[in-house]
Amino acid sequence: MDSFRIAVFVGSLRRESYNHQLALALAGMGAPGFSFEPSRIDDLPMYNQDDDAHPSEPVRRLKDEIAHAQGLLFVTPEYNRSIPGVLKNALDHGSRPYGQSAWAGKPGGVIGISVGAIGTAVAQQHLRTVLAYLDVPTLGQPEGYLQHKPGFFAPDGGIGPDDTRQFLQGWMAEFCAFVRLHEGV
Numbered sequence: 001m002d003s004f005r006i007a008v009f010v011g012s013l014r015r016e017s018y019n020h021q022l023a024l025a026l027a028g029m030g031a032p033g034f035s036f037e038p039s040r041i042d043d044l045p046m047y048n049q050d051d052d053a054h055p056s057e058p059v060r061r062l063k064d065e066i067a068h069a070q071g072l073l074f075v076t077p078e079y080n081r082s083i084p085g086v087l088k089n090a091l092d093h094g095s096r097p098y099g100q101s102a103w104a105g106k107p108g109g110v111i112g113i114s115v116g117a118i119g120t121a122v123a124q125q126h127l128r129t130v131l132a133y134l135d136v137p138t139l140g141q142p143e144g145y146l147q148h149k150p151g152f153f154a155p156d157g158g159i160g161p162d163d164t165r166q167f168l169q170g171w172m173a174e175f176c177a178f179v180r181l182h183e184g185v
Contacts, residue, residue, distance in 0.1 A: 002033055003033050003034075003035065004033060004034045004035070004070040004071060004176070004179055004180070004183075005035050005037060005068060005069050005070055005071075006030070006034060006035065006036045006037065006069060006070070006071045006072065006073050006179070007037060007039045007065050007066055007068075007069035007071070007072050007073070008023050008027065008036050008037060008038045008039060008073045008075065009039050009041060009072065009073070009074050009075070009076075009087060009090060010023050010038065010041075010075050010076070011074070011075070011076030011077055011083055011084040011086065011087035011112070011123075012076070012077045012084065013042050013084075013086055017077070018077070018113045018114070018115075018148045018152075018153075019075045019076060019077050019112055019113055020075075021153050021157065022075050022111070022112075022113050022146070023036075023038070023073070023075040024157055025153070025157060025158055025159050025168070026073070026075070026111070026168065026172055028157075028158065029168060029169050029172040030172055030176060031172070031173065031176035031177075034176055034179075036073065037065070037069075039062060039065045039066075039090075040058070040061075040062075041062065041086055041087065041089070041090040042086060043058045044056075044058050044059060044062060044086075044089055044090055044093055045058070045059070046089060047089055047092040047093050047096070049096070049097075052096050052097035053097075055093075059093050062090060062093055062094055062102075063093070063094055063102040066094050066102035066103060066106065067102050069106060070106075070107075070179060070183065071106060071107050071108065071109070071175075071178075071179035071182075072103070072106050072107070072108040072109070072136065073108070073109050073111075073175070074087070074108060074109065074110045074111070074112075074127060074131075075111055075112055075113075076110070076112045076120060076123055076124070076127060077112055077113070077114055077120060077123065078112065078114050078116065078119075078120040078121075078122055078123035078124075079123070081122045081123070081126075082122065082123055082126045083123050083126050083127050083130070084123075087127070088130070091103070091130055091131075091134065094134075095134050101134055101135070103131070103134040103135065103136050104134065104135040104136070105135060105136075105137070105182075106136055107136070107137050107138075107139070107178055107179045107181070107182040108131055108136045108137070108138045108139070109138070109139045109171075109175040109178065110124050110127055110128060110131070110138060110139070110144075111124075111144035111146070111171065112124060112144070112145070112146065113146040113147070113148050113152070114146075114147065114148065115147065115148050115149075116147065117147060118145060118147075119144075119145030119146045119147050120145060120146075121143075121145045124143070124145065137178075137182060139174060139175055139178045141174070142167075142170065142171055142174060144167075144168070144171050146164075152164065
């Protein structure tokens with residue numbers, strides 16, 4: 001395959017979200033032939049099994065975006081040592097009705113940024129547990145637990161510190177190689 005569409009899921013709704021900024025910066029570091037397309041999750045209704053037979057338009061759109069992606073990128077903050085509810089809601093919608101998960105077999109990457117010293121380590125572990133159940137093969141190494149400090153983002157929206165930018169370029173190279181590895185699997 002010459003081009004790879006990556007559906008990007010940001011677990012923060014905040015206007016000035018560091019994770020949204022990170023997702024944009026990462027998209028600019030993707031390998032040639034990779035496009036990164038944000039998936040909207042803020043308009044999904046709360047998951048209710050009663051709606052499985054007649055999903056709303058936003059749910060149908062979400063499942064279509066997942067179906068047409070060759071890979072998944074999750075960029076998430078950590079809320080109370082776990083993943084944000086809006087992201088869990090999207091995961092639930094994409095996996096239902098039972099036996100019709102849109103997530104299954106799609107390779108994924110998990111990364112995040114927070115002001116805390118451990119970044120989003122615990123949220124990422126929780127997310128990896130959910131993704132394993134949903135049959136999403138997930139990039140294991142390198143891990144990306146990022147701490148936001150002043151100057152992390154450059155004025156142009158890129159990554160400020162050289163060592164962090166180099167790390168993230170390496171992370172993206174590994175993620176893109178991981179997606180390619182799962183092509184046609």
